[in-house]
Amino acid sequence: MSLEGVQTVGSARRRTARTADGLPEGRVRRALGSRRIRDLGLKVTGVLTVLVALELCARLGVLSRDWFPPMTDTYVELAKLAFGHPLWTEIGRTLSGWALGIGLAALLAIPIGVLLGSNRTAYRLSRVVIEFCRPVPSVALIPLAVLVYGVGLEMKVFLIVFVTFWPILLQVIYGVQDVDPLVYDTARSYGLPPRARFFRITLPSAAPYIATGLRIASAIALVLAVTAELVVGAPGLGQSIVVAQSNANLPRMYALIIVTGLVGWALNTAFQAIERRLLRWHPSQRAEVAS
Amino acid sequence: MLEVANLRKVYGPDPHAAPAVADLTFTVADREFVCILGSSGCGKTTMLRCLSGLIPSTSGHISLRGKPVTGPPDDMAFVFQDYSRSLLPWMTVRRNVAFPLRYKGVDRREAEALTDEALDAVGLAGRGDRYPWQLSGGMQQRVAIARALAYRPSILLMDEPFASVDAQTRSGLEDLLLGVWERYGITVLFVTHDIDEAVYLADRVLVLRPPANVGHEVTVNLPRGRDQVETKAHPEFGRLRGELFAALDGGPVAA
Incomplete structure (x- = not known):
């Protein structure tokens, strides 16, 4: 993680240095393009190496067939699943829990966070409560959720809302508290009424923090949805994994695990793409750097 | 006075x-x-x-x-020392100059005209669609001055x-x-x-x-x-x- 960060900073610096040298932008872009292709090539090679190694391990009996089928079987199963309806229904079930949960959590956490972030007393009053509720391990709440809501969608949504509310709330509070006082002064000196100050200044300023909160919440929400399905047997991807395992359909079980991973990856990629688009003005997303 | x-x-x-x-x-x-x-x-x-x-x-x-x-x-308009913080990075140069006008009750067409004129007065007529952080420090301060001027x-x-x-x-x-x-x-x-x-x-x-x-x-x-x-x-x-x-x-x- 930290290594990756260092690399990005380094490459950004190199990029500016090159443009500053007065090289035509096209050449820089082409050089960057060829590097991107090389990076992609390396990534693909890495993945293929792991897959081939796993395949060999399974075929040569290094890993027992009792619990590890050859990767090719898993991929054949994955392809079969992809063209059948049940898989997409299961994904839809997991994702609907995810979306409802995260949506409700955001709907609650954003206004409350704005309130707590802009009022010192309210923030101090609520801090202990937040610090106490936040670290409660989410899984510990499953029995309560089942007791109250049964084993369906509502149970999943409750769990996700309860757990993802905190990271979103904290990010919103930090974002609102971090609005530059000079920006407020500017807005006030130009006579912006409080409402306009909120929508034109506070919200856009806090947006990068809110986006981070939502991205963190998204990952947690998926883990929770799948956990609830696995443990309680609520319908969704998690439950399908348990069913495949108890039917001794190992390729299917692995295929579903891969699907779960892909769903997580897709959600994260989508969040990053949206952030890049909406927050292109923010220093973390800027492609161009002023001289 | x-x-x-x-x-x-x-x-x-x-x-x-x-x-x-x-x-x-x-x-x-x-x-x-x-x-x-x-x-x-x-x-x-x-x-x-x-x-x-x-x-x-x-x-x-x-x-x-x-x-x-x-x-x-x-x-009254105020120009601060720290231009990089008083300009809003999520707005283009034009929007930075124009946004206070709405709250002064200036209608849209007139706001456009005032913005054009102010940007022209500080020599940034062609830069309206850029973002402040894409400009040099001196240009950013000119944007802040243009915003003050447009406010009349x-x-x-x-x-x-x-x-x-x-x-x-x-x-x-x-x-x-x-x-x-x-x-x-x-x-x-x-x-x-x-x-x-x-x-x-x-x-x-x-x-x-x-x-x-x-x-x-x-x-x-x-x-x-x-x-x-x-x-x-x-x-x-x-x-x-x-x-x-x-x-x-x-x-x-x-x-």
């Missing part, structure tokens, strides 16, 4: 604590260019924040064109606006400011710690001593149509600069 009488500002609840501004009295005539000169920590920023209505004063009186200042007045203030308050740009850019911005001051017929109250800058720009220079009050005042009789080389070579320029240097230095030493 801006009138400041017996202005006093004390921070905190105790009215007898050491004041940041004490017994400050001066007036600025319409269309006058007044520089306030003071070393750092003499209360310049506090004074400006009181004048602009951003913070309330403890006692004393401020009025702009006869109306007492209790909050940010409609016909009768008075412009400037808090060391050119203190964080390089010398070359700075003299360019000084000339640009003098140009728009004449063209728009506005009053300018310009705070600086730079003696040369004060003499070069102003009709009148007020020296501020801590806690902010006017310790010395000079009228600058240099001809208008000022020029970075000629004006600064004028014997009067050297004399005023010496006088102000002594006034700044000779004040009571702050604790």
